[in-house]
Amino acid sequence: MGNNELEVIRHSASHVLAQAVKRLYPEVKLAIGPSTEEGFYYDIDRETSFTEEDLVKIEAEMKKVVKENLPIKRKELSRAEALKYFGDKGEIYKVELIGELPENEIISVYEQGEFTDLCRGPHVRYTKEVKAFKLLSATGAYWRGSEKNKMLQRIYGTAFANKEELEAHLKQMEEARQRDHSKLGKELGLYCTNPAIGKGLPLFTPKGATLKRVLIRWIEDEEIKRGYQYTSTPVLAKTDLYKISGHLDHYRDKMFVFNTDEKEEVALRPMTCPYQFMIYKADKHSYKELPIRYAETSLLFRKELSGELHGLIRIWQFTLADAHIICMPSQVAEEFEKVLDLVQYVMKTLGLKDYWYRFSKWDPNKKDKYVDNPKAWEDSQALMKKILDKNKLTYTEAEDEAAFYGPKLDFQMKNVWGKEETMFTIQIDFALPERFDLTYTDNEGKDVRPMVVHRASIGCYERTIAFLIEHYAGAFPTWMSPVQAKILTITNNQDEYAKKIHADLLAADVRCELDLRNEKIGGKIRDARLEKVPYILIIGEQEASGNKVAVRRKGAEDLGPMDYAKFKEMLLAEIKEKRI
């Protein structure tokens, strides 16, 4: 079945939903009901929200509508007729929508039985063609997506061509949610939270901190190899700094700002750029030095609204693999491509494949949200587009997603709930160099303006870790696993040999644990498997006397007894190559 066909079914399902709701609750007003990637929804204005019992009733009514097999008929109306029809019914949202349709647009409605909805279509021909659907949830949603508008009630559902596909989808959703990083992250003991500390402030346990440290060391070393210089700058600054950068104008409600006893206003930093610019400004620079690539494993603070916080994905304090490349305008394209290569290498090494590129542009109508310099926006966006096309990237374009100082290339992924998040980002900045008055001396001895590329190579560690947990369902590749090998003894008689192996692996920088408990081997294996340790080493009398270990890989694959030296060589190679 093609996507279009599924879209039509889902869109028709949303009409069936609206019809059922209108039958049960005639007083409600209908807003919009589109199909989505995963299903469909309908926004409905109702005084009270829909409960789970309401959804059961509505779903039953929908089944009736389907069973009645009503023909779905398209009609075209004049603007006046349409306004009168929906106006008479008190459908104020439909009236608003009609009012905004372009003059020459054909206004169509779709009729099924007693129910008629404003709609461009297309739809299935009979309601019976909506065969397999399910209502999933009821939540609030702002009219036209703006928090300034009234909050409506949204009912989500999904529909498929047949029952089998619907069941398969529901099962897949359920399985995906088993991988939820906040569930697994706590089960595996990677992080925890505490109400006294507050939301959006997760605590990394030794295991979680190990995973983070492994990633940080890898990225720092890799970037240094690629010509980055690491800085270390304060997380606090006087708000004067953010006046220069423009953050205070564009970003203040997202910053933690407070006063000292001496009446100075200070803020926790939401971004690293101003600090690294000040390092740049501490000296005078020649064009011969450029590009300068300042990197930092940077602790950042952003005050998100409480309802926006989620597990490790959106938090108040996070660690960004941040960098700012200060270069001549003529170097931007090459630097951008180098960053692209780095980020693609990072994704490949992490084993993350299900990402896509989003070219995030400004919205010329939102003057207060973006630096007001239309020409620079057009130029920098054209430049980025040229780079993307030259590198043959397929990307989606998104209006109104840029940073306030320039366009971005975002690496997008979906979490287990299907929610889209930005993993990494590369941005071209034409505005801040001017605000900070960054200059370099060109070959004619004149001071000229450099450009800046902002980028996050592995994104923010917390969020990336969340995605890694979900991608691997907690069973990490050996190189990043907090515990890489666990040694289990069969009886206490092997303790000494096991300790020797343990010490030897630790000495070789293998993260290794020892289970000497007086438990049966089956129980120890079970525990180690639940911890998702990549290598389980079982040591009994035979192994201890023959300098061997019995190896289980990824919990299940039994490699049998092998020479310890051989195992160690294999393990070290796997770690060194960062095999996934």
Next chain:
RNA sequence: GCUGAUGUAGCUCAGCUGGUAGAGCAACUGAUUCGUAAUCAGUAGGUCACCGGUUCAAUCCCGGUCAUCAGCUCCA
């Protein structure tokens, strides 16, 4: 922040629409020394998220706060 759901032992969950709580796992103690997903027995563990109200009596009803989850908004 907004809409809604949820909050019972470290974890997973019971607790019959008001009469001051129960299981399994984990922990601890003892026994068991065992060959690839749970050895047996015992002990201990709770201001039922927190604060207030209604009631003779609240885990249960009402209000507020905090936290978790989903959605909206937002976003690295």
